[in-house]
Amino acid sequence: MTRKGKARRPDATGRSLTSRFVRLDHRLLRSNAYRGLYPNARALLVELAMLDNGSNNGSLYLSVRDAAHRMGIADLTAASRAFDELAEMGFIEMTQEGHFNIKASEKSRARCWRLTWLTGPGRKQPTWEMLEREPAPQTKARKRMERGLRALKAHRKDRDLGRLPVLDCDTLAAFPPILAPDPVWQFNTPNSRSGSIPPKWLVRDSATHIAIPWGRRTDSLIGWWQPDWSPQIAALAYASALTLFRWSEAA
Known part of the structure:
Protein backbone atom coordinates (compact mmCIF):
# COMPACT_ATOMS: atom_id res chain seq x y z
CA MET A 1 0.00 0.00 0.00
CA THR A 2 1.31 3.43 -0.92
CA ARG A 3 1.83 6.24 1.54
CA LYS A 4 -1.01 8.10 -0.14
CA GLY A 5 -3.33 5.17 0.51
CA LYS A 6 -2.27 5.02 4.15
CA ALA A 7 -3.06 8.70 4.59
CA ARG A 8 -6.64 8.12 3.49
CA ARG A 9 -7.31 5.49 6.12
CA PRO A 10 -9.32 6.61 9.19
CA ASP A 11 -7.54 6.97 12.49
CA ALA A 12 -8.19 4.96 15.66
CA THR A 13 -11.28 7.04 16.48
CA GLY A 14 -12.81 6.48 13.04
CA ARG A 15 -12.21 10.01 11.80
CA SER A 16 -11.11 10.58 8.26
CA LEU A 17 -7.68 12.15 7.87
CA THR A 18 -8.49 13.82 4.57
CA SER A 19 -12.21 14.69 4.63
CA ARG A 20 -13.95 17.29 6.80
CA PHE A 21 -17.63 17.85 7.36
CA VAL A 22 -20.00 20.41 8.82
CA ARG A 23 -22.20 19.18 11.66
CA LEU A 24 -25.69 20.67 11.88
CA ASP A 25 -27.69 19.22 14.76
CA HIS A 26 -31.32 18.34 14.02
CA ARG A 27 -32.35 20.29 17.10
CA LEU A 28 -31.01 23.34 15.32
CA LEU A 29 -32.67 22.50 11.99
CA ARG A 30 -36.05 21.82 13.62
CA SER A 31 -36.02 24.94 15.78
CA ASN A 32 -38.53 27.73 15.31
CA ALA A 33 -35.69 30.18 14.82
CA TYR A 34 -34.15 28.22 11.93
CA ARG A 35 -37.52 27.72 10.21
CA GLY A 36 -37.99 31.49 10.21
CA LEU A 37 -34.63 32.30 8.59
CA TYR A 38 -34.33 33.75 5.11
CA PRO A 39 -32.46 31.59 2.59
CA ASN A 40 -29.51 34.01 2.70
CA ALA A 41 -29.18 33.57 6.45
CA ARG A 42 -29.27 29.79 6.09
CA ALA A 43 -26.53 29.94 3.46
CA LEU A 44 -24.41 32.19 5.67
CA LEU A 45 -24.85 29.79 8.59
CA VAL A 46 -23.26 27.01 6.53
CA GLU A 47 -20.39 29.27 5.44
CA LEU A 48 -19.64 30.20 9.06
CA ALA A 49 -19.81 26.55 10.11
CA MET A 50 -17.24 25.74 7.40
CA LEU A 51 -14.74 28.05 9.11
CA ASP A 52 -14.83 26.04 12.32
CA ASN A 53 -12.04 23.46 12.61
CA GLY A 54 -12.94 22.13 16.03
CA SER A 55 -10.74 24.47 18.03
CA ASN A 56 -11.27 27.99 16.65
CA ASN A 57 -14.92 28.64 17.49
CA GLY A 58 -15.02 32.19 18.76
CA SER A 59 -12.33 33.23 16.30
CA LEU A 60 -14.28 32.88 13.07
CA TYR A 61 -13.40 35.94 11.01
CA LEU A 62 -15.67 36.70 8.07
CA SER A 63 -16.37 40.09 6.52
CA VAL A 64 -19.60 41.08 4.85
CA ARG A 65 -17.94 41.29 1.44
CA ASP A 66 -16.31 37.88 1.71
CA ALA A 67 -19.57 36.41 3.02
CA ALA A 68 -21.45 37.78 0.02
CA HIS A 69 -18.89 36.28 -2.35
CA ARG A 70 -19.03 32.91 -0.60
CA MET A 71 -22.85 32.95 -0.63
CA GLY A 72 -22.92 33.80 -4.32
CA ILE A 73 -24.78 37.09 -3.99
CA ALA A 74 -23.79 40.61 -5.08
CA ASP A 75 -25.88 42.61 -2.60
CA LEU A 76 -23.71 43.51 0.41
CA THR A 77 -26.76 44.83 2.21
CA ALA A 78 -28.41 41.42 1.99
CA ALA A 79 -25.27 39.76 3.35
CA SER A 80 -25.12 42.21 6.25
CA ARG A 81 -28.80 41.58 6.95
CA ALA A 82 -28.08 37.84 7.08
CA PHE A 83 -25.44 38.43 9.81
CA ASP A 84 -27.92 40.49 11.80
CA GLU A 85 -30.64 37.87 11.42
CA LEU A 86 -28.39 35.03 12.63
CA ALA A 87 -27.26 37.08 15.62
CA GLU A 88 -30.82 38.11 16.47
CA MET A 89 -32.06 34.52 16.36
CA GLY A 90 -29.18 33.30 18.54
CA PHE A 91 -27.20 31.23 16.03
CA ILE A 92 -24.02 33.31 16.21
CA GLU A 93 -22.46 35.71 18.70
CA MET A 94 -19.96 38.43 17.84
CA THR A 95 -16.84 38.07 19.98
CA GLN A 96 -14.87 40.98 18.52
CA GLU A 97 -15.89 44.03 16.52
CA GLY A 98 -14.16 44.69 13.22
CA HIS A 99 -11.99 47.75 12.73
CA PHE A 100 -9.79 49.47 10.17
CA ASN A 101 -6.25 50.35 11.24
CA ILE A 102 -4.86 53.27 9.25
CA LYS A 103 -1.79 54.07 11.35
CA ALA A 104 -0.08 50.72 11.10
CA SER A 105 -0.48 48.69 7.93
CA GLU A 106 -3.78 49.99 6.62
CA LYS A 107 -5.38 46.57 6.95
CA SER A 108 -8.94 45.90 7.92
CA ARG A 109 -10.02 43.15 10.27
CA ALA A 110 -13.41 41.55 9.91
CA ARG A 111 -15.73 40.88 12.79
CA PRO A 135 -39.69 35.33 14.97
CA ALA A 136 -42.06 38.02 16.16
CA PRO A 137 -45.79 37.62 15.41
CA GLN A 138 -47.32 39.18 12.31
CA THR A 139 -44.02 39.13 10.39
CA LYS A 140 -42.91 37.40 7.21
CA ALA A 141 -40.41 35.38 9.18
CA ARG A 142 -43.22 34.15 11.44
CA LYS A 143 -45.29 33.00 8.47
CA ARG A 144 -42.25 31.30 6.99
CA MET A 145 -41.64 29.54 10.31
CA GLU A 146 -45.24 28.31 10.50
CA ARG A 147 -45.14 26.95 6.94
CA GLY A 148 -41.89 25.14 7.64
CA LEU A 149 -43.16 23.61 10.88
CA ARG A 150 -46.33 22.38 9.17
CA ALA A 151 -44.24 20.74 6.44
CA LEU A 152 -42.04 19.01 9.03
CA LYS A 153 -45.08 17.80 10.98
CA ALA A 154 -46.71 16.38 7.85
CA HIS A 155 -43.48 14.64 6.90
CA ARG A 156 -43.09 13.01 10.33
CA LYS A 157 -46.73 11.88 10.28
CA ASP A 158 -46.41 10.31 6.84
CA ARG A 159 -43.13 8.71 7.83
CA ASP A 160 -44.61 7.14 10.98
CA LEU A 161 -47.60 5.82 9.01
CA GLY A 162 -45.36 4.46 6.26
CA ARG A 163 -46.93 6.52 3.52
CA LEU A 164 -44.15 8.81 2.42
CA PRO A 165 -44.85 10.30 -1.02
CA VAL A 166 -41.78 8.66 -2.48
CA LEU A 167 -43.19 5.23 -1.58
CA ASP A 168 -46.63 5.88 -3.07
CA CYS A 169 -45.40 7.70 -6.17
CA ASP A 170 -46.76 6.28 -9.41
CA THR A 171 -43.59 7.20 -11.25
CA LEU A 172 -41.69 4.50 -9.39
CA ALA A 173 -43.94 1.72 -10.69
CA ALA A 174 -42.18 -0.88 -12.76
CA PHE A 175 -42.28 -0.13 -16.44
CA PRO A 176 -43.49 -2.94 -18.75
CA PRO A 177 -40.64 -4.69 -20.52
CA ILE A 178 -39.78 -3.25 -23.88
CA LEU A 179 -40.68 -5.75 -26.56
CA ALA A 180 -37.77 -6.50 -28.80
CA PRO A 181 -38.52 -5.87 -32.50
CA ASP A 182 -38.86 -8.83 -34.78
CA PRO A 183 -35.75 -9.68 -36.74
CA VAL A 184 -35.65 -8.82 -40.42
CA TRP A 185 -36.45 -12.34 -41.53
CA GLN A 186 -39.79 -12.12 -39.71
CA PHE A 187 -40.85 -8.91 -41.41
CA ASN A 188 -44.33 -8.97 -42.97
CA THR A 189 -43.23 -8.67 -46.58
CA PRO A 190 -43.52 -11.25 -49.39
CA ASN A 191 -40.93 -13.96 -49.28
CA SER A 192 -38.10 -13.35 -51.69
CA ARG A 193 -36.18 -15.92 -53.68
CA SER A 194 -33.12 -15.59 -51.49
CA GLY A 195 -33.90 -18.80 -49.64
CA SER A 196 -34.62 -17.02 -46.36
CA ILE A 197 -37.07 -18.28 -43.78
CA PRO A 198 -40.67 -17.51 -44.83
CA PRO A 199 -42.11 -14.40 -43.16
CA LYS A 200 -44.91 -14.39 -40.64
CA TRP A 201 -48.23 -13.32 -42.13
CA LEU A 202 -49.07 -10.40 -39.90
CA VAL A 203 -51.34 -8.69 -42.43
CA ARG A 204 -54.37 -10.69 -41.31
CA ASP A 205 -54.37 -8.71 -38.07
CA SER A 206 -54.59 -5.42 -39.93
CA ALA A 207 -57.79 -3.40 -39.74
CA THR A 208 -57.41 -2.07 -43.29
CA HIS A 209 -56.62 -5.30 -45.15
CA ILE A 210 -58.73 -8.39 -44.66
CA ALA A 211 -56.93 -11.69 -45.00
CA ILE A 212 -59.24 -13.56 -47.36
CA PRO A 213 -57.89 -16.40 -49.51
CA TRP A 214 -57.77 -15.48 -53.17
CA GLY A 215 -58.78 -17.75 -56.04
CA ARG A 216 -59.17 -21.21 -54.60
CA ARG A 217 -58.58 -19.70 -51.10
CA THR A 218 -55.38 -21.68 -50.68
CA ASP A 219 -52.91 -19.81 -52.86
CA SER A 220 -52.03 -16.65 -50.95
CA LEU A 221 -53.39 -13.98 -48.64
CA ILE A 222 -54.44 -10.47 -49.48
CA GLY A 223 -51.95 -7.92 -48.27
CA TRP A 224 -50.53 -4.54 -49.06
CA TRP A 225 -48.79 -5.98 -52.13
CA GLN A 226 -52.04 -6.89 -53.91
CA PRO A 227 -55.39 -5.03 -54.04
CA ASP A 228 -58.28 -6.09 -51.89
CA TRP A 229 -61.45 -6.08 -54.05
CA SER A 230 -63.71 -7.32 -51.28
CA THR A 243 -82.16 -4.06 -58.47
CA LEU A 244 -83.69 -7.54 -58.44
CA PHE A 245 -85.85 -6.57 -55.48
CA ARG A 246 -87.19 -3.54 -57.29
CA TRP A 247 -87.98 -5.55 -60.45
CA SER A 248 -89.87 -8.09 -58.40
CA GLU A 249 -92.01 -5.37 -56.82
CA ALA A 250 -92.71 -3.78 -60.22
CA ALA A 251 -93.82 -7.12 -61.66
Missing part, protein backbone atom coordinates in the same frame (compact mmCIF):
# COMPACT_ATOMS: atom_id res chain seq x y z
CA CYS A 112 -15.15 37.73 14.78
CA TRP A 113 -17.95 35.24 15.49
CA ARG A 114 -18.84 32.27 17.65
CA LEU A 115 -21.31 29.52 16.79
CA THR A 116 -23.60 29.11 19.77
CA TRP A 117 -24.31 25.40 19.29
CA LEU A 118 -20.61 24.43 19.44
CA THR A 119 -18.04 24.59 22.22
CA GLY A 120 -16.48 28.04 22.42
CA PRO A 121 -13.07 29.36 23.41
CA GLY A 122 -11.76 28.29 26.79
CA ARG A 123 -14.00 25.20 26.69
CA LYS A 124 -17.08 27.40 26.90
CA GLN A 125 -20.14 25.21 26.67
CA PRO A 126 -22.69 25.68 23.86
CA THR A 127 -25.53 28.02 24.78
CA TRP A 128 -28.10 26.90 22.17
CA GLU A 129 -29.72 30.31 22.26
CA MET A 130 -31.68 29.67 19.06
CA LEU A 131 -33.85 27.09 20.85
CA GLU A 132 -35.33 29.85 23.01
CA ARG A 133 -36.04 32.34 20.24
CA GLU A 134 -38.52 32.64 17.41
CA PRO A 231 -65.41 -3.94 -50.66
CA GLN A 232 -66.08 -3.46 -54.39
CA ILE A 233 -67.47 -6.99 -54.76
CA ALA A 234 -69.74 -6.48 -51.76
CA ALA A 235 -70.99 -3.20 -53.18
CA LEU A 236 -71.79 -4.78 -56.56
CA ALA A 237 -73.59 -7.67 -54.88
CA TYR A 238 -75.68 -5.26 -52.83
CA ALA A 239 -76.57 -3.19 -55.91
CA SER A 240 -77.55 -6.31 -57.87
CA ALA A 241 -79.76 -7.56 -55.03
CA LEU A 242 -81.45 -4.17 -54.73
